[in-house]
Amino acid sequence: MSVAAERPPKDRLAPGGSPAQAPAHGGSVPAWPARGAAGHREGFTFVELLIAAGLLTLIIGIVGQWFSSQRQYQDRITRLNDIQENLRQATFNIAKELKTGRQVIWPRVNADLSPRSDTVLVFKNFRGAIVAYYHRPASQEVRRCVIPNGPGSPADDATPLGKGIASLTFTTMGPDNKTVSIHLTAEGVHHLDAVRLVNE
């Protein structure tokens, strides 16, 4: 079946619109060319269109699948990047105040001078205020609160120190209890750091 060449070309039509007459010598030039005759055929055959459509579907399927998998991969990479950023930000915020602190109140090294860990860190900052950093597992946040040195309730900061943190461990070590090791995790990514309190 041919999509084109169903009708004779215009030049084979008489001025009145009727097919040209056969030559007077009785030759055999057809008034209506045979379907699919060489030299007059144009366009695609149905089989060619089918093959093209099939190939196009195949290519679109493969490319689509590839793009889909790459999109998922890209999402994972972006997520991993965000996790790293969260870990770095939380560590930076903790270290910023802690390194100028005066004294760690909790946790304290054990009697045998072995390190001691907890998810809460209480220390006296450089202004003498008692500050606590703690991990809130439900919201995966690291929070800071100031504990009043007298009557009153601890006051939480409005914004967390870190978000998207799955676990946080503070470990105090050293004979003077002034080195705090920090271990944060988020979705399988770990971050280790330490802070040494410099003030007396």
Place this chain on the structure above:
Amino acid sequence: MSHQIGRQGITLLEIILAMVILTIAIVPMLDVFGISGRTVAKSQNLSMAVGLAHKIAQHLITLPYDAIVDKAETALADGPEDGMFNPLENPGTSAADAVKITAAQLPELHGFLKKYHVRYSLDVVGDDPKDVKILITWIEQGRNMLYSLRVYVSRR
């Protein structure tokens, strides 16, 4: 390409050739996403190395001055008791409760450090102050990677 007089359009051979050329063009593009993935993994390792070096630097201040000496490459996973990384934590009240970076006690962290073969070493020069070069090394896709942090420690 036209084999018959007056025939126009694309042959199957031409389509196949176009597909082959397209495939050849696409293959290098596939690696673009892989490169970005590797870059993120690289930054993760580097971020870890920066934290580790900083942790060592903070520990150096607590060490007795004469104890700050050269240290050969030491693995963090299954490493010896060095007071810096082993033990890493201790939720209990005595040394017996201490948690080390082993497959049994901290499997996830141990797996990561083991996978990249993360090690640290110290290179100490001078006497007072001591010029301490902290080297964190790891293996990433068969390549040796290194992060170096230099600190000066003076006698207290």
